[in-house]
Amino acid sequence: MKGLRLKYRTKEAIVGYLFAAPVIISVLVFAIYPIFAAFYYSLTDYQPLEARKFLYVVDPYEALELHTGILREEAKNYTLDDILQNFDPVQFVQLDLGVNLDDSEKELVRQYFDSASLVSDFREGKLPKQIKVSDFMKRYMRDFGHKFSKYVPKFVGLQNFRDIFKDKLFYTSFWNAFLYSLIVVPIQTLLAIILAVAANSKIKGVGFFKAVFFLPAITSSAALSMVFMLLYSKPGVLNKILVALFGRFGFQPIDYLNEPGIALFAIMAMNIWSTAGYFMVTFLAGLQDIPSSIYEAAKIDGANSFQMFWKITLPLLRPQIVFVSIMGTIGCMQVFDQIYFLVRNLRNITISYYIYKNAFEYGKMGYASALAVILFAVILTLSLIQRRIINEQY
Incomplete structure (x- = not known):
């Protein structure tokens, strides 16, 4: 009997692995292999054009x-x-x-x-x-x-990493990505909570507002970038509104995307607007899991709306807040598409865009891989820190 049971379990395991094989192979090819390849190329002078x-x-x-x-x-x-x-x-x-x-x-x-x-x-x-x-x-x-017969990149050891720490553009791009995360993540998280609370309320037309809030999340990033390029241009809608409101006080149109001191913050505003609705769904799911009896008991005890939000809603949404903050940090540290479409100067680039420029414009794939390894290490560290915070709180 034991032999038959073991044989049955073996067959069951084989069948299970066969069904899971497409997913396992996809993860290995498209997720695991690129990570190891990036680590290898970061130690070489790999150049894409030379490889061909x-x-x-x-x-x-x-x-x-x-x-x-x-x-x-x-x-x-x-x-x-x-x-x-x-x-x-x-x-x-x-x-x-x-x-x-x-x-x-x-x-x-x-x-x-x-x-x-x-x-x-x-x-x-x-x-x-x-x-x-x-x-x-x-x-x-x-x-x-x-x-x-085959291109073999030259092994340079840690030279790429030494060059990175002498590269001023690395510090600029890394600081821009960090600043981007520092500003965007808290604001988009708070805004997503407020939108979720509004969408969870029992008012007429709430379904329409849910769709409107979530619409930017399912819209192409390229399309959104083009729309905001028109909004932020000097003769754009935003400047026309501001001139109409504040022109009498001397306000002059601003070319937001070409001003180094403003461009990154303009893109931050766009990102907050486009991602808050996406994270709203996460908080909405969390709100619907909170028992209504808790709010009813708080009302009986005389709590007002602000107290219930601060003392009940936020604490019970803590798992969702941590999840959104982790995902938001990862997304912001890797921000690329909006920078690619909208930024016109190197003072406002982020680390992901700098990796792209080195790999595909400068032909320095080894150096770009070293940058990617550093970004990977930073994101991993931040994720582990946030994970540690979760363990301390629960």
């Missing part, structure tokens, strides 16, 4: 014609030595094949590239019309062809 240099497809005939000045049809009219006299393998690989070589690779090409075989195949028309650079180098570097 051996994957390009080239026409070897065209490359040799450019290098030697001899047309394919005329190559047989020249001797092997005549062509080799003007053939430089390093220049050929770098300039005509378009492969950037470091010093060690140049030395290998200079010593071991089989120029004679290449020129002979060129004269006899034995070259393929198109070939990948990696396959071409395997063919004519022979014993050392494997060194040119």
Whole structure:
């Protein structure tokens, strides 16, 4: 019986893992692997463009014609030595094949590239019309062809991290992200609680207001950014309203997104408005779990609305407040899309946007990975601190 029971449990476990396999594989590929890859690349000088240099497809005939000045049809009219006299393998690989070589690779090409075989195949028309650079180098570097088949970034150890702490833009972007979180998280949390309390009240048309409050949360961030770009522009609606109200006192239109002292705060206001409705749903669920008998007892004891909110509602919403503050902090420390669409100067960028610029504009993926590791460590530390606070309170 025990054997049968064990066999049944084994089969049950296998079936369970098979059903869970798509989710497990997705988590491993899209969540776990990128984390380990980021840690690895943070210790290298990985460059995305260099990573593809051996994957390009080239026409070897065209490359040799450019290098030697001899047309394919005329190559047989020249001797092997005549062509080799003007053939430089390093220049050929770098300039005509378009492969950037470091010093060690140049030395290998200079010593071991089989120029004679290449020129002979060129004269006899034995070259393929198109070939990948990696396959071409395997063919004519022979014993050392494997060194040119795959890009391997140079290991630099902790050099990227040393460079980060000398980088002024790192401090600027990190401080902007921290300031963003420090201001946005408390305000959006408080506003979400107020909206949830309003949405939970039994008044006519409350369903409509719930939909209106939540609408920004389901609207594309790009679309919201475009709307606020129009609102914040110098001839925009916001300036027109302020001029109408305060023009007599000397108010002049402001270009909010191009003023370094104002731009980040303008984006904060947009983020608070667009996310408060999303977190409202969390607090609304928490409010509906609070027994109405508690409020009825408080009313009998003579408590007013403010006292019930402060002494009953807020304490009983503590789990939701902690959850929202953690999620809000993570989101604000990683804020990217609004900065990408709206910020026009480097003084107002956040750390996530600075990571993007280094990785995809400057081509410094290793340095960007090191920045991402630091951001990961900061967010993890903040989350653990908040988690510790939860354990102390419950």
